[in-house]
Amino acid sequence: MKVRFILVGEGSSDLRLVEHIENLLIQEGFSEVSGETPDLGMFKTPVGRSVREKLVAILKYYPHADLIFVHRDADNVGVSVREQEISSAANGLIESDKVIPVVPVTMLETWLLADIEEVKRVAGNPSYRGSLDCVPPPRRLESVRDSKQLLLTALCEASETQGARLTKFKKRFSEMRARLTLGLDPEGPVRQLDSYQNFRRQITSFAQRNLFE
Incomplete structure (x- = not known):
């Protein structure tokens, strides 16, 4: 099964995160994976800074994406607040199971x-x-x-x-x-971090819903 995804990021550091996510999805069993993190500043119509405004733009210009990852560092507010922020932003725009938060603690x-x-x-x-x-x-x-x-x-x-x-x-x-x-190794020391484990669980859940149901 093929899967196409978009990563809504926080900056240039997200470019390499796309390749990491591609590898994770292949590990989960998808036969072909393609992802990208578009430069929202290049869109003809200016895109706002909120997660919802970014999602609106992504859905307009990338209507065939199967999955959207949204990267928001936890910073000082915590994982649950960031995940709720992303969930609320997606409400009414796209099915919740097609949006996966990427929330490192703290960055x-x-x-x-x-x-x-x-x-x-x-x-x-x-x-x-x-x-x-x-x-x-x-x-x-x-x-x-x-x-x-x-x-x-x-x-x-x-x-x-x-x-x-x-x-x-x-x-x-x-x-x-x-x-x-x-070079982030998905089987390396990063697996000891709770926020990374949470991120991986959500990818696994997406794969199980789409590959085995």
């Missing part, structure tokens, strides 16, 4: 921090022998408020660069974050 960067070895590799120093104590263990990782800043700190520490080289290294943060998203 997408939290998921990327789960795999310390991958952080070292992307920092260009896979043999780094330090412990990266700045990163808490997975059981406490979702309590970090600013995981974006923590990810930058961890990458800098792992790189062991200093001075002008460190300044230049920091400017590559967006690129390194994209590589970490692309």
